[in-house]
Amino acid sequence: MALSTKPLSGMRQRFPEQFRVEKFVTDVLSGSSVSAGFQEYDGPVIEPLALFAAKSGGELVGRQSYSFTDRGEREVILRPEMTPSLARMVASSGELQLPVRWFSMPLCYRYERPQRGRVREFLQFNLDILGSNSLAAELEVILVLNGIMKSFDAPSSIYRIGWSSRRFMTEALLRCGVKQELHSGVFSAIDKKDKMKDEAWSDYLLQACGGDKKVAGTVVSLVSVESLSDSWLVNLMAESPAFNEVQEFDLLLEKTGISSALFSPGVVRGLDYYTGIVFELVDTGSENRRSLCGGGRYDNLVGLFGAGRISGVGFGLGVLTLTLFLESYGLIPESVKQAAPADVYIAVASSSVIADAGLLAETLRNSGIRVMMDVSGKKLGKQFSEASRNRITQVITVGVEEAETGIYKMKYLPDGKVTAGSVEELIGILK
Numbered sequence: 001m002a003l004s005t006k007p008l009s010g011m012r013q014r015f016p017e018q019f020r021v022e023k024f025v026t027d028v029l030s031g032s033s034v035s036a037g038f039q040e041y042d043g044p045v046i047e048p049l050a051l052f053a054a055k056s057g058g059e060l061v062g063r064q065s066y067s068f069t070d071r072g073e074r075e076v077i078l079r080p081e082m083t084p085s086l087a088r089m090v091a092s093s094g095e096l097q098l099p100v101r102w103f104s105m106p107l108c109y110r111y112e113r114p115q116r117g118r119v120r121e122f123l124q125f126n127l128d129i130l131g132s133n134s135l136a137a138e139l140e141v142i143l144v145l146n147g148i149m150k151s152f153d154a155p156s157s158i159y160r161i162g163w164s165s166r167r168f169m170t171e172a173l174l175r176c177g178v179k180q181e182l183h184s185g186v187f188s189a190i191d192k193k194d195k196m197k198d199e200a201w202s203d204y205l206l207q208a209c210g211g212d213k214k215v216a217g218t219v220v221s222l223v224s225v226e227s228l229s230d231s232w233l234v235n236l237m238a239e240s241p242a243f244n245e246v247q248e249f250d251l252l253l254e255k256t257g258i259s260s261a262l263f264s265p266g267v268v269r270g271l272d273y274y275t276g277i278v279f280e281l282v283d284t285g286s287e288n289r290r291s292l293c294g295g296g297r298y299d300n301l302v303g304l305f306g307a308g309r310i311s312g313v314g315f316g317l318g319v320l321t322l323t324l325f326l327e328s329y330g331l332i333p334e335s336v337k338q339a340a341p342a343d344v345y346i347a348v349a350s351s352s353v354i355a356d357a358g359l360l361a362e363t364l365r366n367s368g369i370r371v372m373m374d375v376s377g378k379k380l381g382k383q384f385s386e387a388s389r390n391r392i393t394q395v396i397t398v399g400v401e402e403a404e405t406g407i408y409k410m411k412y413l414p415d416g417k418v419t420a421g422s423v424e425e426l427i428g429i430l431k
Contacts, residue, residue, distance in 0.1 A: 008120075009114055009120070010112070010114035010119045010120030010121060011119070011120060011121045012107075012119060012121045012122065012123070016341075017337070020336060020337070020339055021323060021327075021332055021336060021337065022123070022319060022323060024332065024333075024336045025319055025322060025323050025326065026105055026123070026125070026319060028148065028151050028152060029103075029105070029125045029148060029317070029319070030103070030105070031151070032144060032147055032148045032151055033103040033127055033144065035147075036101075036140070036143075036144050036147070037101055038101045038102060038103045038127060038144075039101065039102055039103070040102070040103055040104060040105075041086075041089070041102045041103075041104050042104055042106060043079070043082065043085035043086065043088075043089055043104070043106065044079070044085065045078060045079055045106075045107065046070075046076050046077070046078060046079070047076065047077055047079050047084070047085060048074065048075065048076060048077070049061065049065075049067050049075040049076055049077045050075070051077075051084050051085070051088060052065070052077055052079075052080065052081075052084055054084075060080055060081075060110075061077070061080075063111075064080060064110045064111055064112055065077050065078070065080050065109075065110065065111060066078040066080075066109045066110075066111055066120075078108075078109035079106065079108055079109065080108055080109060080110045081108055081124070081316060082104055082106050082108065082124065082126045082316065083126070083128070083273070083298065083312075083314065083316070084273075086102065086104075086126070086128055086130075086312075086314075087130075087298075087302045087305065087312065088305060090130055090302055090310060090312075091302050091305035091310075092305070096131070098130065098131025098132070098310070099129050099130060099131035099132040099137070100128075100129065100130040100131055101128075101129050102127075102128055102130075103125070103126060103127040103128070104125075104126045105123060105124070105125055105126075105319070106123075106124060106126070107121060107122070107123055107124075108121075108122055108123075108124045109121055109122075110122075116324065117290065117318070117320060117321040117324050118321075119320060122318055122319070122320055123318075123319040123320065124316050124317065124318055124319065125316065125317045125318075125319060125322075126314060126315070126316045126317075127141060127144060127145075127314050127315060128141075128312055128313065128314030128315075129141060129312065129313055129314065130302065130310050130311070130312040131310055131311070131312075132311065132313075133299075133311050135245070135248060135249050135252060135277070136252075137297075137311075137313045138249060138276075138277045138279075138296075138297065138313050139249070139252050139253070139256065141295065141313055141314055141315060142161060142163075142253070142258060142261055142279060143256065143258070145161065145279075145281060145293065145295075145315060145317075146161065146258050146260060146261070148317075149260070149281075152326055152331050153331060154326075154329065154331060156259055156260040157284070158283065158284055158285050158329055159260060159281060159282065159283055159284055159292070159325075160260055160261075160262055160281075160282050160284050161258070161260050161261040161262070161279055161280070161281050161282075162261075162262055162263075162264030162266075162267045162279065162280050162282055163249075163261060163262070163263060163264060163267060163277060163278065163279035163280075164246070164263065164264055164265045164266070164267045164268060164277075164278055164279075165242060165245065165246050165249075165276055165277050165278065166187075166268060166269070166274045166275055166276060166278055166296065166297075167242045167245065167275060167276050168237075168240075168242040168243060168245065168246050168265075169187070169190075169222075169265060169268055170183060170242075171237070171240055171242045171243075172222055172236065172237060172242075172265070173186060173219070173222075175236050175237065176215060176218040176219055176222055176236070177212070177214070177215040177218060178209060178215055178219065179210070182208065182209060182210055185208040186205070186208045186209060186219065187268050188208065189201070189204050189205045189208040190205075190219070190223055190266055190268045191268050191269065192204065193223065193266055194266075194290075202216075202220075205219060205220070222236075222265055223265050223266040224266075225265050226263075226264075227263065228246065228247055228250055228263050245276075245277075246263065246277075249277060250263055261279070264280075267279060267280050269294055269295075269296055273298045273300065274296040274297060274298055275297055275298060275299040275300060276296065276297030276299060276313070277296055277297050277313070278294070278295070278296030278297070279294070279295060279296060279315070280292075280293065280294045281293035281294070281315075281317070283325050283328075285328065285329070290321070292317065292318070292321050292322055292325055293315055293316065293317035293318070293321075293322070294315060294316065295313070295314050295315025295316060296313065296315075297311070297312070297313045298311075298312050298313070298314075299311045299312070338391060339391075340390060340391040340392045340393070341370070341372060341390055341392070342370040342371055342372035342390070342392050343369050343370045343371070343392070343394065343430055344364065344369060344370070344371055344372075344392065344394040344395070344396055344410070344430055345371075345372050345373075345374070345383070345386070345387035345390070345392045345394070345395045345396070346360060346361055346371060346372070346373040346374060346395075346396050346397075346398055347374055347380055347383040347384060347387070347395055347396070347397045347398065348373070348374045348377075348383070348398055349380060349397060349398060349399035349400070350399065350400070351377065352400065353398050353399060353400060353402075353403045356398055356402075356403035357373055357374075357398040358373065360396070360398060360408070360423065361373040363423055363427075364423075364426075364427065364430070367427045367431065368431065369427065369430050369431065372387075372390065372392060374386070380397065383395075384411075384413070387413065388413055392413075393412060393413050393414055394410055394411070394412055394413070394430065395410065395411045395413060396408050396409070396410045396411075396426065397409055397411070406422055406423065407420055407421065407422060408420070408421065408422075408423070408426060410426055410429070
């Protein structure tokens with residue numbers, strides 16, 4: 001029986017054209033991070049299952065993970081996200097110069113039904129600040145996130161950074177009459193609001209509220225609020241420190257001019273470790289209509305390792321989801337999609353000059369010029385066709401005469417113009 005030519009469902013593979021686009025995206029993400037003073041790190045792909053069971057919540061570990069018992073009889077998991085690993089690394093590193101500003105681009109794994117923008121093996125960009133209790137940390141990561149979108153030339157009309165606060169919402173739910181023991185289920189229901197049909201979501205929320213229609217109706221009113229100045233919300237949250245905090249953060253966003261960041265109480269994030277400000281980057285157009293990115297404050301995560309309490313704030317962004325967003329709005333430059341793999345192609349006239357062609361290629365490469373040397377042994381006409389197929393516009397031919405004289409002919413394929421010169425002269429033209 002022949003082996004299948006397809007990868008496992010949901011697993012990533014990138015042909016050069018796809019990889020080129022992905023690299024453009026990841027380069028912008030890395031560049032935006034470095035420009036804001038963040039440093040790159042990485043962690044293990046396989047972690048103890050207990051690490052994520054304690055930090056990420058039952059749904060992620062129980063129903064969406066690749067977990068198994070290894071040959072050492074240890075319960076392990078392919079990392080479904082990076083934040084718990086980051087917290088463990090910080091907790092184990094002893095004395096750190098705080099605050100820590102780190103970013104990473106790990107491969108992560110979740111056993112979900114593959115669909116547009118959601119696969120089982122995915123590259124995720126993560127950016128975090130640890131060791132600051134100030135709202136300046138939340139402001140900084142949102143500034144970086146908004147800066148990333150600007151780096152892609154994404155107009156603010158096609159995306160929104162919705163934000164709220166788990167601390168604020170916990171107090172608000174209590175004031176809405178939701179019992180403390182029901183909060184986890186209600187948070188989960190709120191997080192699913194935009195992923196379910198209205199009627200199904202209303203039933204799901206009612207069940208999460210213990211069947212109390214009045215309480216469920218109040219929760220609906222809460223998540224429907226669009227402004228911190230809403231009179232119903234102001235009355236509900238009178239004399240609330242958590243409400244004062246979100247008002248203070250809203251003022252910070254306003255003063256820094258981030259018009260794309262809007263208060264949205266329906267943003268609660270589905271992971272259990274978030275404790276303060278939370279936010280999501282959402283496509284507001286008709287193509288994707290989904291969250292592109294999420295993050296927030298996780299005050300208690302590092303302390304669960306027995307280390308001193310270190311507060312953190314950050315976000316994770318799926319590279320595939322972001323790439324689909326950029327493609328939907330034509331924000332991937334054609335120069336990236338159509339990029340040639342080399343600046344010049346060396347056509348080899350005969351086998352007797354292969355070494356000469358190789359020496360020329362090495363000389364040009366040492367000068368910073370990307371060179372593709374023919375390795376097919378085909379006739380010159382087909383070598384020129386190969387250069388054209390690869391979108392390489394300059395072709396240098398190496399034959400016996402060129403090898404002996406050191407004078408080479410370089411043809412510019414778009415107009416057929418031929419230039420002759422020494423290696424040094426051709427380097428000057430190509431650079």
